[in-house]
Amino acid sequence: MADEPLVLGIETSCDETGVGIVRGHTLLADALASSVEQHARFGGVVPEVASRAHLEAIVPTMDRALAQAGVRLADIDAIAVTSGPGLAGALLVGVAAAKGYAVAAEKPVYGVNHLAAHVAVDTLEHGPLPEPAVALLVSGGHSSLLLVDDLARGVTPLGATIDDAAGEAFDKVARLLGLPFPGGPYIDREARAGDPAAIGFPRGLTAAKDLAAHRFDFSFSGLKTAVARWVEARQRAGEPVPVADVAASFQEAVCDVLVSKALDACRANGVETLVIGGGVAANSRLRAMAEHRAAKRGVRVRMPQPKLCTDNGAMVAALGSHLVASGVAPSRLDLPADSAMPLTTVSV
Amino acid sequence: MLVLVVDSSTPAVTAALVEVSADAVATRAHRRTVDARAHGELLAPQVDAALADADARPADLGAIVAGLGPGPFTGLRVGLVTAAAMGQVLGIPTYGVCSLDAVGRPAAAGEPVLAATDARRREIYWAVYDGAGQRLVGPEVSAPSVAAERARGLAVTAAVGDGAYRYADVLGLPVRAEPRWPDATALAALAAERIRANAPGDPLTPLYLRRPDAVAATARKPVLP
Numbered sequence: 001m002a003d004e005p006l007v008l009g010i011e012t013s014c015d016e017t018g019v020g021i022v023r024g025h026t027l028l029a030d031a032l033a034s035s036v037e038q039h040a041r042f043g044g045v046v047p048e049v050a051s052r053a054h055l056e057a058i059v060p061t062m063d064r065a066l067a068q069a070g071v072r073l074a075d076i077d078a079i080a081v082t083s084g085p086g087l088a089g090a091l092l093v094g095v096a097a098a099k100g101y102a103v104a105a106e107k108p109v110y111g112v113n114h115l116a117a118h119v120a121v122d123t124l125e126h127g128p129l130p131e132p133a134v135a136l137l138v139s140g141g142h143s144s145l146l147l148v149d150d151l152a153r154g155v156t157p158l159g160a161t162i163d164d165a166a167g168e169a170f171d172k173v174a175r176l177l178g179l180p181f182p183g184g185p186y187i188d189r190e191a192r193a194g195d196p197a198a199i200g201f202p203r204g205l206t207a208a209k210d211l212a213a214h215r216f217d218f219s220f221s222g223l224k225t226a227v228a229r230w231v232e233a234r235q236r237a238g239e240p241v242p243v244a245d246v247a248a249s250f251q252e253a254v255c256d257v258l259v260s261k262a263l264d265a266c267r268a269n270g271v272e273t274l275v276i277g278g279g280v281a282a283n284s285r286l287r288a289m290a291e292h293r294a295a296k297r298g299v300r301v302r303m304p305q306p307k308l309c310t311d312n313g314a315m316v317a318a319l320g321s322h323l324v325a326s327g328v329a330p331s332r333l334d335l336p337a338d339s340a341m342p343l344t345t346v347s348v
Numbered sequence: 349m350l351v352l353v354v355d356s357s358t359p360a361v362t363a364a365l366v367e368v369s370a371d372a373v374a375t376r377a378h379r380r381t382v383d384a385r386a387h388g389e390l391l392a393p394q395v396d397a398a399l400a401d402a403d404a405r406p407a408d409l410g411a412i413v414a415g416l417g418p419g420p421f422t423g424l425r426v427g428l429v430t431a432a433a434m435g436q437v438l439g440i441p442t443y444g445v446c447s448l449d450a451v452g453r454p455a456a457a458g459e460p461v462l463a464a465t466d467a468r469r470r471e472i473y474w475a476v477y478d479g480a481g482q483r484l485v486g487p488e489v490s491a492p493s494v495a496a497e498r499a500r501g502l503a504v505t506a507a508v509g510d511g512a513y514r515y516a517d518v519l520g521l522p523v524r525a526e527p528r529w530p531d532a533t534a535l536a537a538l539a540a541e542r543i544r545a546n547a548p549g550d551p552l553t554p555l556y557l558r559r560p561d562a563v564a565a566t567a568r569k570p571v572l573p
């Protein structure tokens with residue numbers, strides 16, 4: 001075990017400053033600093049606020065990760081960093097930091113894709129990923145279905161949201177219901193006391209006419225508007241809004257579409273493994289529904305523990321470790337932060 | 349002692365290796381590229397190249413000096429986080445210096461001078477230095493006309509820096525040719541006393557001078573007519 005590479009991962013694509021350390025597939029440290037509270041009053045992540053927070057947090061977060069893992073920077077074999085996609089200014093803090101660590105420690109640096117890292121993190125808990133696999137990645141910033149042929153060298157996009165990300169829909173509906181930002185955990189909590197069948201909210205892009213062009217794409221904008229209409233109609237009629245029922249019915253609609261399309265993608269590609277990642281993968285209903293329906297279809301679902309579903313440094317370290325083990329060449333020192341990094345690029 | 353100097357507060361992305369001895373500050377390697385849009389790409393390779401130029405390795409460094417700005421935020425952070433990360437790996441102190449000081453100080457020649465860099469949005473970052481190079485006012489960010497008026501009140505006779513070039517007509521002052529960008533040797537010289545005394549390092553906090561652009565969420569618009 002000791003001769004497996006010791007890899008550091010740095011994540012700064014949104015509002016979490018993450019530093020993770022792995023040895024091979026073994027997680028040694030996962031330190032996180034979040035600026036989420038600074039964004040709450042704005043109802044969404046403010047890029048400049050996030051960038052400032054990353055700069056302040058990176059060195060102390062690194063110190064905590066090193067202490068957790070009981071290693072020194074000089075012991076690290078390679079440094080991986082999220083180079084995209086994400087908020088440009090936020091990414092740049094992590095990328096520049098990674099290069100600073102790499103130059104000073106005279107170690108290679110790997111600029112990696114954030115979405116591929118969401119897939120790779122699962123290997124820390126469940127071991128090497130059978131390929132091909134289908135991955136469903138859902139968060140406040142992305143909602144994608146992809147075919148993972150070779151996690152080290154390239155993944156194939158199958159579909160993505162054509163409007164809002166799933167997590168964004170959770171945030172907007174939470175706001176509508178008077179729940180705090182970010183909305184995901186609050187909707188999840190409220191929904192537990194509600195009836196998921198109380199209100200029949202629409203399932204975007206599931207009608208036969210939509211499936212032809214958007215079989216594996218998502219749309220959450222219409223759902224969000226439908227929830228708003230329903231709630232406003234209640235309010236105008238002077239009736240109380242049954243928050244738990246709205247939350248449960250909304251959540252059911254989102255999860256239903258995500259799971260149906262993910263399992264359809266597995267069937268269409270003859271794949272028996274489904275990996276779910278991203279912040280929305282921490283949602284308890286999504287996890288339960290995916291387990292239940294996948295079992296009926298003979299598909300094995302792999303989901304990291306909720307703490308590893310949201311953005312963190314461990315996922316970047318996990319992907320970096322996989323790249324090192326796969327013999328992928330490191331990035332050049334002039335590697336850029338790429339806010340629109342395509343899914344087909346795993347590392348640069 | 350071999351000192352790494354970095355500054356990314358202006359379009360001039362700078363990395364230099366400077367020897368700070370008991371009685372001198374001498375530049376051994378200097379890399380600079382002027383490009384306002386590629387700080388993140390340019391800085392680390394330049395640090396690497398400067399080390400190679402000086403035939404040195406990172407472990408040979410005794411301290412790092414970084415320009416704290418003011419400057420456009422995204423580029424400015426590149427220099428500071430690079431310096432902070434390297435300092436953490438090497439276990440050496442990092443010292444912050446106001447980047448404008450490395451423009452105004454070397455330009456001082458007996459009479460007050462206005463040092464200015466571009467702040468975008470038709471504004472400049474500026475400060476005023478006395479004839480010996482001590483900062484009298486600033487750093488501030490404002491329209492060039494505002495800086496010009498303040499400079500007149502301080503009997504400033506010349507302007508220097510890229511911001512002075514850009515807004516020479518509004519400032520109405522003769523522009524000194526050099527330094528146009530924060531000078532690496534001056535940055536090291538401005539930290540030399542602390543370096544020689546082996547003073548504790550600074551947290552590298554940028555001189556932002558502007559608050560983030562952000563508006564608090566407003567009331568939601570209803571979807572029903």
Ligand SMILES: [Zn+2]
Nearest residue numbers: 139278279311
């Ligand atoms: Zn993410």
